[in-house]
Amino acid sequence: MQTNMSSQAKSGRSINDAFASHFAKSVFLTIVGLAVLTFIGTRMFTHIDLNLYGYMVGTIVFIGGFFYRFIAWGERPPTKNIIKKGLKLLFRRNTAKTAFNHLAIFDFIRNRGVYRWIQHILIGWGCVLACLVTFPLVFGWMYFTMEENGYYTIVLFGMNVMKVNAEGVIAFFSYNALNIAAVMVIAGVCMALYRRLKNMQARAEQTFIYDFLPLYMLLFVSITGLLLTFMNIVMHGHGQPIMSLIHQFSVIVTLIYLPFGKLAHIPFRPMSVLARNYREHYGEQSMKECKVCGDKFVSIEQSNDVIQVLGINDIEFEMKEGFHLAELCLPCRRKYRISRFSGFPTHQIKVKEANQNAKG
């Protein structure tokens, strides 16, 4: 995104000087990228669907909000560490597998509960499917033409990709992709709402604004979208123009809200792949030995990173025994605290911690 900034910063003639900040430059490059793709995709702006113009404006506002949020977040010292080191390790052998597990099938959510996993698959993949259809249509990266009667030509980035029978299977799924996505999202959101209304644990912790609002927004988008289809087919288009405006409004509001609430976990989730790579790579290199018991409990790199991050926050855990608290393994760190309370060196006694799981 912003690579050789520091090396060229002093020259005074670098292109980077044209921008007020990294942030400004990243947003500029993204918008230019979109414009270029749109220029190519629409065959020099000759195939723009002006019905979707509102979505385009909404997307551009969304990009501003997203970059604002992402950069504010990426400036935090621990986040910066993981992003920088994680990106360097992006081409590890396990990246594809981890990314598939974390971002495609959400296996960690399955381990949290099958019900929640199904609900998340439905909402997540419903939204992804909808985005994959909507954005190419909005920016003209994908459109359909009919040169020969009864056959649609699918045009992707200005290239004729294939010709499909207007009554055929591929055409059917193309017309109905958004309907399928809407049904998936509605089913998933209903499951989520049911869980939040019935599960006592969820009821104790949830708040309306943070936990329910995003669900209702997704529901709003999906239902107004399905109503469009309904009005077209059953009501012969009656009320369709107004409903399309309502649907557009719902989508734009959701897009603009996305980087700021619970939905922000969608663009930020790939970080978990970076974090896994970071732990695996440095764990293979060298492990830190606990200063008391000698157990290997974390990579040296991560231990140092955490100590440095705490230092930036003016948190120093240097003990008079000559170690930083982050250099003790967890059980030793807890026993060391007991020793500070009691005055007796509990952490020096070589005995396994007694029953800690309340199972008698």
Place this chain on the structure above:
Amino acid sequence: MKKRLYLELENCIGCRSCLAACTQCGGHEQRNRNYVYDVNPFVNRQTMPLMCLHCVNPACARSCPAQAIQIHETGAVLSALVEKCIGCQNCTIACPYGIPKFDTEQNLMYKCDMCIDRSKDGIPPMCASVCPSNTIQWLSDEEIEAKQRQFNLNNGKWVTSMPYLEGETNVKVNLPGILQGVTKLF
């Protein structure tokens, strides 16, 4: 009235009721998030409980790259938000007391959240509700001050939180009996 968790460590009899109670709290999914340690296991039976002390400036939250550890308005440092936690385990390394637990299967950190569903409404956390020996108490600031007066040792040795911890904490910790040389009967 705002109440705090207050620990009188030497009262602990090692019954582990607090661990069992912790598993039953809403949101804890049958897993306890606190600890009970033997102080000198080969010599006597003294035990002490340990749980998150809810630092005012929590190292776990400062070291979290995903901002998954939020601080509640009551001062409680909450468990990781399930949708944000990316499983880097920085918090377990940063915590000066070694409190956060990590579930590798779920790729999720979990820690004492002061039973926030209860304590946000002024109900004591599960561990304080069940402790049979008054080790874990739920007191207002005035009551804690009264304790301080009661155990006035005239030697500056009111051992609560600060000089013996790494920073200001919302949970107050105290060892009055041992310092007074008093044997308590519970």
